[in-house]
Amino acid sequence: MSVLEELQEKYAEFKEKRDWEQFHQPKNIAMSISIEASELMELFQWKDNVSIKEIKQDENLMAGVREELADVILYSLSMAQRLDINIEESVLEKLDENRERFDEETSEEITKELEEWTR
Amino acid sequence: MSVLEELQEKYAEFKEKRDWEQFHQPKNIAMSISIEASELMELFQWKDNVSIKEIKQDENLMAGVREELADVILYSLSMAQRLDINIEESVLEKLDENRERFDEETSEEITKELEEWTR
Amino acid sequence: MSVLEELQEKYAEFKEKRDWEQFHQPKNIAMSISIEASELMELFQWKDNVSIKEIKQDENLMAGVREELADVILYSLSMAQRLDINIEESVLEKLDENRERFDEETSEEITKELEEWTR
Amino acid sequence: MSVLEELQEKYAEFKEKRDWEQFHQPKNIAMSISIEASELMELFQWKDNVSIKEIKQDENLMAGVREELADVILYSLSMAQRLDINIEESVLEKLDENRERFDEETSEEITKELEEWTR
Numbered sequence: 001m002s003v004l005e006e007l008q009e010k011y012a013e014f015k016e017k018r019d020w021e022q023f024h025q026p027k028n029i030a031m032s033i034s035i036e037a038s039e040l041m042e043l044f045q046w047k048d049n050v051s052i053k054e055i056k057q058d059e060n061l062m063a064g065v066r067e068e069l070a071d072v073i074l075y076s077l078s079m080a081q082r083l084d085i086n087i088e089e090s091v092l093e094k095l096d097e098n099r100e101r102f103d104e105e106t107s108e109e110i111t112k113e114l115e116e117w118t119r
Numbered sequence: 120m121s122v123l124e125e126l127q128e129k130y131a132e133f134k135e136k137r138d139w140e141q142f143h144q145p146k147n148i149a150m151s152i153s154i155e156a157s158e159l160m161e162l163f164q165w166k167d168n169v170s171i172k173e174i175k176q177d178e179n180l181m182a183g184v185r186e187e188l189a190d191v192i193l194y195s196l197s198m199a200q201r202l203d204i205n206i207e208e209s210v211l212e213k214l215d216e217n218r219e220r221f222d223e224e225t226s227e228e229i230t231k232e233l234e235e236w237t238r
Numbered sequence: 239m240s241v242l243e244e245l246q247e248k249y250a251e252f253k254e255k256r257d258w259e260q261f262h263q264p265k266n267i268a269m270s271i272s273i274e275a276s277e278l279m280e281l282f283q284w285k286d287n288v289s290i291k292e293i294k295q296d297e298n299l300m301a302g303v304r305e306e307l308a309d310v311i312l313y314s315l316s317m318a319q320r321l322d323i324n325i326e327e328s329v330l331e332k333l334d335e336n337r338e339r340f341d342e343e344t345s346e347e348i349t350k351e352l353e354e355w356t357r
Numbered sequence: 358m359s360v361l362e363e364l365q366e367k368y369a370e371f372k373e374k375r376d377w378e379q380f381h382q383p384k385n386i387a388m389s390i391s392i393e394a395s396e397l398m399e400l401f402q403w404k405d406n407v408s409i410k411e412i413k414q415d416e417n418l419m420a421g422v423r424e425e426l427a428d429v430i431l432y433s434l435s436m437a438q439r440l441d442i443n444i445e446e447s448v449l450e451k452l453d454e455n456r457e458r459f460d461e462e463t464s465e466e467i468t469k470e471l472e473e474w475t476r
Contacts, residue, residue, distance in 0.1 A: 150398060150402055164389070
């Protein structure tokens with residue numbers, strides 16, 4: 001059993017014990033992922049041009065990031081489980097698609113554009 | 120190496136080849152997670168009271184869900200990697216916290232409240 | 239001066255007094271709108287199939303909605319002001335576009351589809 | 358009739374003609390506001406440290422901002438109308454609250470903190 005399946009099983013057990021599976025319909029789980037992602041983003045709202053080193057030195061911030069990121073992932077695992085989606089497969093597939101879509105030429109164009117905007 | 124580390128490594132390689140790591144600052148990755156989560160949610164926007172069975176029979180919808188979910192997870196893995204966060208540990212920690220926070224009594228209260236609202 | 243301009247002026251005054259205009263760059267304001275919209279959505283997260291009448295009778299819920307909606311609108315007004323966008327004009331333009339895009343035939347198709355999904 | 362009421366009336370008319378009011382339940386409208394806010398944010402995703410002047414010179418970007426901002430506002434007006442919320446009143450109330458909450462001392466502390474992070 002992979003770590004992903006292990007985490008999914010533990011979360012399913014948590015919900016089953018509380019009889020909460022009934023409320024975790026895909027539409028509501030999708031809302032939960034979005035809400036938790038927004039809470040994660042809020043932690044970085046006013047932190048412009050702060051280096052990764054500085055972020056990692058801020059213990060409070062890091063505790064918040066760990067927690068909100070865990071929430072995003074937990075709900076994502078839950079969505080996958082309810083809909084029988086194999087996460088490993090889907091992510092590998094998406095990476096393949098991205099590799100094709102962003103071939104050398106396209107990638108270079110995007111890099112140029114990004115460099116122009118992010119100074 | 121766990122499946123999570125494997126996926127993280129493959130994604131890092133993809134970005135490195137394109138020299139895109141420079142743009143993937145935590146603040147921007149957090150925005151990306153939120154944007155992709157919103158696209159995932161959009162797929163369910165007008166689908167009220169649709170059963171999981173029906174969702175799984177809708178091939179177009181399922182392809183969309185797989186893709187947007189993969190995006191949410193890819194960016195989440197990227198965030199974790201940039202900030203040296205161990206996802207497995209963080210998720211297990213969050214589950215422990217949830218188990219404590221939602222003890223039997225609290226869970227039953229929440230269930231009652233949820234049953235009242237979701238009919 | 240229209241009510242929109244009046245509200246914009248009052249909000250600008252609030253920010254000016256605190257010297258906060260410098261932080262309200264369009265990218266950050268866009269994040270703020272998204273974060274507040276997510277907080278508004280969170281209020282309805284587990285409220286499926288609840289009638290408008292029931293929502294209006296829930297004083298706590300309504301106070302929350304009023305507050306989060308005000309935040310969404312305040313930041314939207316701020317974005318418009320910073321970029322010299324005339325809200326009234328933009329909204330009327332968007333309505334014109336929608337009227338064209340959703341002609342009778344298209345609208346009827348969408349209605350059928352929506353009726354099929356939302357039962 | 359204020360400009361806000363005028364816009365609300367025009368949007369209600371648009372929905373009525375298509376018989377779409379039935380789908381615009383508060384929960385779904387809240388999701389719509391969040392989805393449109395995310396699309397607005399996406400326009401600024403990779404634009405770090407870009408001045409307002411530069412944004413205003415980018416016609417494509419400005420057209421996108423006008424459109425997505427109009428969507429956020431249209432759905433916000435719709436939410437207010439469905440729940441009999443007076444937007445002008447709510448926004449003025451929120452501004453009063455903010456003025457109290459962010460008194461001189463608190464504001465100065467926040468400014469210092471923000472200046473430290475956003476360089």
